[in-house]
């Protein structure tokens with residue numbers, strides 16, 4: 001799907017603005033802190049139900065206001081879809097074509113991939129960043145994954161509650177096992193899907209890394225299961241069960257669950273070394289870009305359509321050679337919305353430029369165009 005327009009009401013520094021997008025290349029142009037990333041954040045919200053950089057919806061509400069609303073209009077081979085996400089202090093509502101919907105109806109409908117400077121956390125940050133990457137990427141392509149994830153998260157919360165109750169002597173330790181069955185079945189489905197995804201995108205990440213950096217380097221994506229070693233060969237459930245058994249006492253002592261996809265991680269290895277420890281800053285940036293571009297390709301392969309690609313300041317830190325390589329790499333993508341503080345070079349055609357100043361679209365919402373085509 002392509003995004004045609006978005007209306008932001010009390011969202012971040014936008015009071016009430018509507019932005020219209022071109023079918024192909026869109027440049028959100030503006031100085032620092034004007035609201036460019038906020039727009040990408042809103043599109044991401046319409047795609048997966050949440051911001052890519054803020055997990056508390058309350059922080060997305062314009063200062064001093066009580067609610068936000070983001071309305072998007074999308075198009076896919078002539079069919080229009082509207083998505084509306086509203087949040088007030090009470091709750092968040094999603095409407096698809098006016099109909100009240102669940103987050104699971106939303107995720108995967110549009111398809112979005114975002115790449116931003118914060119992506120460096122996919123290398124440098126905590127495992128939670130990498131799990132979130134996997135969860136959002138796979139959920140958009142695989143509805144069953146999302147369902148397993150929801151089951152898993154619910155069962156995990158229940159089990160943790162019981163583990164706390166065991167600590168305070170209200171429940172016997174053996175009772176926590178009632179949740180293990182769900183945790184194992186949903187957990188194994190999650191782990192297997194992650195293994196498959198990493199295996200699928202591996203070659204693409206390696207080739208992207210080579211294209212962007214201009215160097216041939218062997219890249220591996222290594223899933224790091226904590227406390228067990230899944231091989232993606234159908235034995236994951238047994239391995240998880242055994243690991244849970246083995247950790248039961250420790251889980252009781254700690255008061256929370258210690259084994260499963262909610263603690264697992266993955267690593268990006270370049271030449272068999274973890275890029276987190278041994279990669280230069282440049283290699284790390286290249287690594288996460290290669291990962292994001294592979295996510296785009298995977299989505300295109302799985303769903304038959306490119307996602308909307310949101311590129312936040314990605315060219316700012318790249319040298320000329322890498323800029324050229326990345327430009328070539330993304331040239332096949334369908335719709336792109338990118339941000340920059342510098343105008344595109346004059347030869348860039350097929351581009352719509354939208355200037356953002358202090359939470360407003362310059363020129364009152366009608367974007368300047370230079371040769372717009374589908």
Ligand SMILES: Nc1ncnc2c1ncn2[C@@H]1O[C@H](COP(=O)(O)OP(=O)(O)O)[C@@H](O)[C@H]1O
Nearest residue numbers: 012013032033034035036037038059061062063
């Ligand atoms: N909840 C909010 N309400 C009002 N303004 C906000 C809110 N959250 C962030 N901002 C403002 O948004 C601006 C940053 O927007 P951002 O999109 O990150 O800028 P950039 O154009 O550099 O990408 C800052 O001025 C910040 O104060």
Ligand SMILES: [Mg+2]
Nearest residue numbers: 036037312313
């Ligand atoms: Mg920004």
